[in-house]
Amino acid sequence: VQVGTIGLINAIDRFDPDRGVQFPTFAMPTVVGEIKRYFRDNVRTVHVPRRLHELWVQVNSATEDLTTAFGRSPTTAEIAERLRIGEDEVLACIEAGRSYHATSLEAAQEGDGMPGLLDRLGYEDPELDGVEHRDLVRHLLVQLPEREQRILLLRYYSNLTQSQISAELGVSQMHVSRLLARSFARLRSANRIDA
Structure with missing residues (x-):
């Protein structure tokens, strides 16, 4: 007002x-x-604790003094020594100071040819889809009997054929095929119930 x-x-x-x-x-x-x-x-774009803000003012002042004294930008260690604080505190203050300035979504990112933030909005990360899929499968898998869990893991995570699974478990390949079909039916049913 x-x-x-x-x-x-x-x-x-x-x-x-x-x-x-x-x-x-x-x-x-x-x-x-x-x-x-x-x-x-x-106004800062992110709230910074008062203690960190006060220290940030001291870091800025020390940076200016040391730049004048050395004729170059001081290192983090030099600023920390001047203020008798740890380098990690200096870095935290510098990071806090950045909260005063929001980065434009249209600003170019570091590195040549890197897209800006605006170009990445709405971008779907294929790796994230894989993580979500694995989490869903893991959630559904624990609902199966242990033997069916093992068969699915051998087939789709260890990439074994039905013949290799039958040899490992000591059952026929036809029985492995039936167990896989039953497992898929249970997973589909469980997925419908969860959805």
């Missing part, structure tokens, strides 16, 4: 009725601009 009031006062100071523009039409962009400027300059 206070920032909007400042914008309104600025609009009153700059308003010229001789220009033929109504005051609300002139004032609205000024007030909105003042509010946007305030958020841009003073």
Whole structure:
């Protein structure tokens, strides 16, 4: 509210009725601009704890002092030594300081030819589909008898043929085929119930 009031006062100071523009039409962009400027300059995109913010101010000050003294940007170790804190704290402060500036979705990412964040929105990661599929299968598999679990694992995770499974379990290949069919029927049924 206070920032909007400042914008309104600025609009009153700059308003010229001789220009033929109504005051609300002139004032609205000024007030909105003042509010946007305030958020841009003073509001963090992520909340940073007070202690870390106060330390961030000290890290910035030390960085400026050391840059002047050395004629180059100081290392993390040099900043930490100056403030008598750990390097990990310096790094945490630097990271916290970045919360003041949001990255545009359209900004190019590091590296040549890398797509921006906007280009990756909605991108489906095929690896994620595999993880979801494995989790679903694992959830359904535990509902089967141990023998059927083992046959499915041998067939689809160890990539054994039905003949190899029958030799390992000491049963006929036809019996393995029947057990696989029964397992699939149970999995389909369990999946319908869970859905």
